[in-house]
Amino acid sequence: MSRFLLVSLPLSGHVNPIAAVADELRARGHEVAWAGSESFLRPVLGPDATIYPIPLRLHRGQGDLGAAAIRSRWAGYVVPHARYTLDAIDRAAREFRPDVLGVDQHAVAGALVAHRHGLPWASLAPTSMELGRPYRQALPAVESWIHAHLDGLWRHAGLPGDPPHDLRFSPYLVISFSSAALARPDLPDHRGRRLALVGACVGARRAGPEFPVGLLDPGRRHVLVTVGTLAMDHAEAFYQRMVAALAPLHDRLQAIVVTPDGTLPGPVPPHVLPTPRIALPQLLPHLDAVVSHGGLNTVCETLSHGIPLVVAPVKDDQGINAAQVAAAGAGRRVSFFRSRPDELRAALLDVLDEPAYRAAAARVRTSLEAAGGAAAAADHLADLAAAGGRP
């Protein structure tokens, strides 16, 4: 049996799939510990999880969009987070003595600690942001700017020379929570690096409120509208247009709309059901379509039920995910900022009424099932531990 130290960021979309992998490893008798913010992780992981606390670092500039979001992600979050957490993660590695580290691609301090201690490590990719290397071709100056930051972090950790490889990609193993049916067309050559596309990792998600599914009328279809947790500054106008889009559809559907406080401004028609939080896995068996910002977990979990999507990407990797869903034929892409109510309604009715979307979503589901989920991720990590760091 082996020991795994997991290093992630205090973001739900990042921690949820990794937590499912941790459960799988523990079920097989491995020992798992986390280096992370206790106040964030404890409610997600439950009372039994071993957590080596690292300071909570808030994300400045989280409301930025577009290219400004690239700058705030790196200069405002990834780099300060790595500097701020390096010592605590190093201490966790010394105390827990892991065989393998599992490191969120954007928790760079985990990669630095693995190098310091000569330990094998896997990169975990809970977003599609880096996998297709989108900046290398399209924005080479941005790619160089990121590398300058990674070089600086390497020196800050007191490691000699320059990083021997891109610290976002472990030379041992990269685990992505996407699937071949979505990501393969965009994948560049990772040159022999072991790249595992394991699909959605759901597990027994904790802290999920039950939605009262008794409210759902079996004679109508059911749509979920959710834009994740990071876009709230910009979500209000979208919700207004979405409710206007849904208003005339009362005889054919009910729509569950997730908002931060579970309310929507103005008059809300009775077939629109605002709710503060949902556990997506509980709700998915009841749904016919999902309208989403296109976070990777929402997309993969939805498609693993063969349900088509309308994706309105806001920022980060969501545009990549939206393009991949559309290319797979499993949904429509709309504009979060610009689509009018009639356009949103047309896109939603299209994915509900046109069987080709559901058929394509079913094909992606097959690919996601074949990807193996948390069990496959645990297989890869256990193999890495058994090989003792030999590639």
Add this chain to the structure above:
Amino acid sequence: MDEPYVAELVGLLVEVTGEEPAAIGPHTRLDADLLLESVELARLNDLVVRRHGDGADIVRHVATLSLDELIELTVGDLARHVATHAGVPAR
């Protein structure tokens, strides 16, 4: 000298985004103000290249910019690029 190109780009951006023409001017930033997405940039580029040839390709121009320049890129900057490269064959 770039003014006709500013007016033309405003028209093309209205076509691509559906925004009001009055909302777009030479100082409008494509990233922070217009929130232009990559698919919209690609559509804009198709229209620009069709009118002014491969030399005016704005996706290729954007690829030469630093992150800070990308964030601050305005309609006026793009008009200057198109004015300089219109009808010039791509290198």
